[in-house]
Amino acid sequence: MKRTRAGLALVTATMAGLALSGCGTDDNSASQAAAGVTSGASDAACGGKSSLTAEGSTAQQNAIAVFNQVWGKACAGKNLSYNPTGSGAGRQQFIAGHVDFAGSDSPLSEAQVQEAADRCGQNPAWHLPLVFGPVSIAYHLDGVENLVVDGDVLARIFSGAITSWDDPALVALNPGSELPAIPITPIYRSDSSGTTDNFQKYLSAAAPQSWTKGEGSEFQGGVGEGAQKSAGVVQAVQSTPGAVGYVEKGFADQAGLRSAMIDSGAGVVAATDESAGVAIQAAAFEEEGTHDMRLDLRSLYGTKQAAAYPLVLVTYEIVCSNGYDPDTSAAVKSFLKTASNSGQDELSRAGYVRLPDQMKRRLSAAIDAIQ
Template structure:
């Protein structure tokens, strides 16, 4: 299974937009801060949102530390956490931090030690759409909440038309596309709706979609395929997947004008994110980001975490986990923008490396 997962990771990496590693990454063996000890192979499972970022990290890790590889199985955040708790993988990839009911189970898996949520990369979530004759579309939180609850069901609805003056919106039905598997992207999308449109979104958050409207699809790739195949559809998916598929995605108006999803607008949003605590667990508070009305800031973001044991690994596994995370936080960030992600700000990176160094 590990071999198959490694092959899957290689395939995922081959069709992303990250391109070859930079000269500084590929030649960094002598200058990298990473130790290259521990076992040569790690296993991880979870978020499909981060699979292209993990492919980049894995490639660079093998360049910095010859012979090292991580086999990543992109089954979704919920499955990744379950497999981590069950001791089937060394690392869980998740687009949301451990929930209260998972913390004790994760600690048990780690030999009675705390499991840490360590954000490695930020990823903007795109609202990709397939509407005949429309290549530019503006929405806001209220409209999105009502679309994904089924209260707005036509593309020429007055609420959408008011945001798209001069656009010839068709008298056609809307089909929302959502993740049918347990997904951290779903959790972040629903948290955004709750913060951006508290009067309209009444369904709460969580890794299972609560909106009750539309059609479900498995994994990020399944959402993209469903949007491509369904005229009149709109769905939430990580920017890199929409970008690779050539799908258009919406601009979001949070009250200060329509904002495109670009490197600049997502970086501005990331700058508003904060940590929830002062320790080595780096769970982020994104509520202020989601509710922000700041001009030029794209608010629909997720932080993708690696969930690891603070203690409780055997020595070879602990050394390898630290090596992988150190390379990912340093050399691995260089090519993320081209793959649709936002590299870690310097202050986040400093905190992250301190936590990685504390893994025992």
Template sequence: MKLQRHGLVVALAAAGAILLAACGSDPNAGGSGAGATSSANSPAVDCNGKAGLTAEGSSAQKNAMDVFAQAYQAKCANSKIAYNPTGSGAGVKQFTAGLVDFGGSDSALGSAESGPAATRCQNNPAWNLPLVFGPVAIAYKVAGADSLTLDGETAAKIFNGRITTWNDPAIAALNSGVTLPAAPINVVFRSDDSGTTDNFQKYLKASSKGAWTQDAGKKFTGGVGSGAQGSAGVAQAIAATEGSIGYVELSFAQDNELGIAKIDSGAGAVELTDANVGKAIAGVTVTGQGNDLVLDLTKTYAEPPAGSYPLFLATYEIVCSKGYDAATATAVKSFLTVAATDGQANLSAAGYAPLPAEFQQKLLTAIQAIA
């Protein structure tokens, strides 16, 4: 089934009404859905912590956070969360400065970020908890091209300026029967520090057979194109200019009615669907230690399972393992517990892949260990 946002408002309203009627603030109640635990198995939620949580960061998870916020308030009627989608770089900085309760980042903390984050946590480690899996679309607007297939090598050459026109032979070879114009390619990239950019460039580096010679990182390094602020800005810029292509989370591509390229990893074109993304996520391994759940996506990018769509990111919630005051620790744990269970039910409708079952228990174990 394709990931779709259509009907999200109705689905959320219905889900909220059911939860409010059935759960109230009962700590043992919970919803169920694809990838989420049933109410019988959901961990207890303590609704007596800090009433107003604050968080900031990844714009890629903004729509997921809206889903989680509604599930959280349905579970804990007097509790709210304010999430500011300013980008991964800003989220890490705000968390490290102690200005928000947790940060959202599409990349795990780097070595230069871990020390300041630990200082913010009263000299305790900060943990990277993967809560949201978001497919990244290579989105485009090309008149007459209702279908577009790219592989890692061709995509890399587009985004570093080695392929500059839509009818280039390399693109044509992957798109038999599709009429592509002899028009320039307009690349659009994220101008702000972005974990989406980091993951996209890691994908290009891993999958392009050496065609991507630039670095990865939260700044776009391709050297071509025009920048736009945030995921919404990139999608709007592509939609506004014929012949444009960029990388953006699925929900933003859908909202702007953009074309979404299929990816050929060597065994044929693969469409971006729930099932195809799930095949790729299932092969990812955890490389972090203990409850620091850092994921290794590079191998999946380079050698995805057959029939899988390999371009996705994991958004981490950056939290203190210890160091919160008691009320904040209680609220952070409660929100993340609801997000990892009840909150997973409506993620597919919002453009995300529900949390894989193999990660859910590890994630809940880490959440409960926050002190």
């Protein structure tokens, strides 16, 4: 029977301070803040080869560092070299057979589905969600401690319809705050990014009248300044008064950036593990009865539920369901089992949210099915 290769992107940089493999990596010091990681007995057999390779999403980079350390403690000598080049690059490298799996915040495109099957020996590739986390609306606005935005305002900022911080729409959302009359500089990901894809899907769901630019891994807004990778967005926001950008909360927290709160219509909600967890409960699978675990997040992005922070990102490990050699298959399963069990206990340290129990059960079955 067919088994899914849930390849989890593991970072070479462990909490002990190992450097990430490859070039152009983001700063991984946030993941090292989880140095208190502990692990008991292994969650899975420690078979297969000692080293795995993966590439892709910068959003899951710090989570992968956590998983990599936990795996190395549970299975001595095991390590994953993860190159955080962005989701688009990761999917391409996986399809080309250059890495064992891809880390991606967006699923394979329709055209890539067949290309991935070709790479997997005419077996389908599966999307296995291992990490959830809130996406921060990080901003640089001196004197404004608690900024509130909503989907409509964000859509208009990132499409160029709102250009100044003292715009009446922002003033209405922030009574009592002194918003300065300075230009807004939107910061977006200039590389192919799953975070961009999720952000634009959020804008489409939360503000369909104001965001008509479309979706996808390339930014469609047409305004602002581009920056490479999550670390680049953080650096651009830090260095630009009046800037606002979207980036994973763990990176924003690590850099000491302020994160805006979002009002979806049922009250103002800050980006926290708890509020993101409330929103995640609204996520649904695109297909039932399959080990391919792609999620439909539109209901989550459009939620009006109280205490739910709607701008949440899911990152997948894209793996072959079959077609790996036995040593690779055993190692991928070992890593994924560890990451989806004891590895989840440490995610909050790096700014991520644990998988819901019902999702963990389905994920465990998918990992067991890998051949």
